[in-house]
Amino acid sequence: MTDQRVNSPRTGATASVAGPGARKASPAVYRRRRLVVVVGLLTIVLAVVLVGGFVWPGFWRAEATPQPVPTVTVTAPVPTPTVKAMDRSGDETAFQKALPSTVLQFALGSVAEARKIKEEQGALEAWNAEYSDGGSGEVALRAGQWATSDEAAQAAAAWTKAAGEPEREGDVKVGKKVVGQYAIMPAKDGRAVAVWQNGTAVMQATGPADTMEDFYAAFPL
Structure with missing residues (x-):
């Protein structure tokens, strides 16, 4: 069992x-x-x-996450003159020396004292300069220096008003400090006028409309 x-x-x-x-x-x-x-x-x-x-x-597989396409910034080369600037071996004032021999594709061709600006607007010194790219591009510059920035601001306002109604304007800065104002005014025959103040100095450039803002931005004063 x-x-x-x-x-x-x-x-x-x-x-x-x-x-x-x-x-x-x-x-x-x-x-x-x-x-x-x-x-x-x-x-x-x-x-x-x-x-x-x-x-x-x-x-069976993770969805592929699309990778962001990197932003590519293409910077065009800075234009340079194809013609030689004038000889500057003679005596020059400190303000005159500050006027550049080249600006972008434009080379300095002549500099002459602007007596009228000194006599009528009280500038300490003033100059008329001509820049050229060797072809049809020419820029006429006048530059003056005053004893104070307030006097320079008054001169810049007068030059701007005489040139016409600004289509672009803004602050002129050295670093983060505002040292003046700039204005771009259209002119006849495809030209434009740029007026700007940098402390006690005031400049006015008249030339091809498509280059005046770049000319102003590249100008060392």
């Missing part, structure tokens, strides 16, 4: 008790059972992945 029926004194249930001859499962059986469980789990995971791949095409 391999098992016995035992009645529970509390519940009256009958329990089956294995006898001493009962056989235990071998290790190979346990390994096969574990293998079946592992294979079943892998099958479930594979099914989820396959279904996900068909339902959501991006399931």
Whole structure:
């Protein structure tokens, strides 16, 4: 007899008790059972992945994030004169020396004292200068220096008013400090007039309309 029926004194249930001859499962059986469980789990995971791949095409791979296109700033080379500037080996005042020999593609061709500005507007000194690019581009410059920046501001306002209504204007800065104002006025025959103040100095340039703002910006005074 391999098992016995035992009645529970509390519940009256009958329990089956294995006898001493009962056989235990071998290790190979346990390994096969574990293998079946592992294979079943892998099958479930594979099914989820396959279904996900068909339902959501991006399931297997992350959507590629478009990389921002870098901004490329192309800076045109600064134009330079093709003609030689005038000889400046003679004596010059400090203000006269500050007038550049070249500005962009324009070279200094002549400098003469502007006596009328000194006599009528009280400038300490004033000069008329001519710049040329060797072709049809010519710029007429007049420059004056006053004793104070207030006097220079009055002269700049008078020159601007005489040239016409500004189409562009703004502050003249040296670093972060405002040292004056500038204004660009259209003129006849495709020309323009730029007037600007830098402290006690005032300049007025008249030349091709498409270059006057650049001429003013490149002028060292």
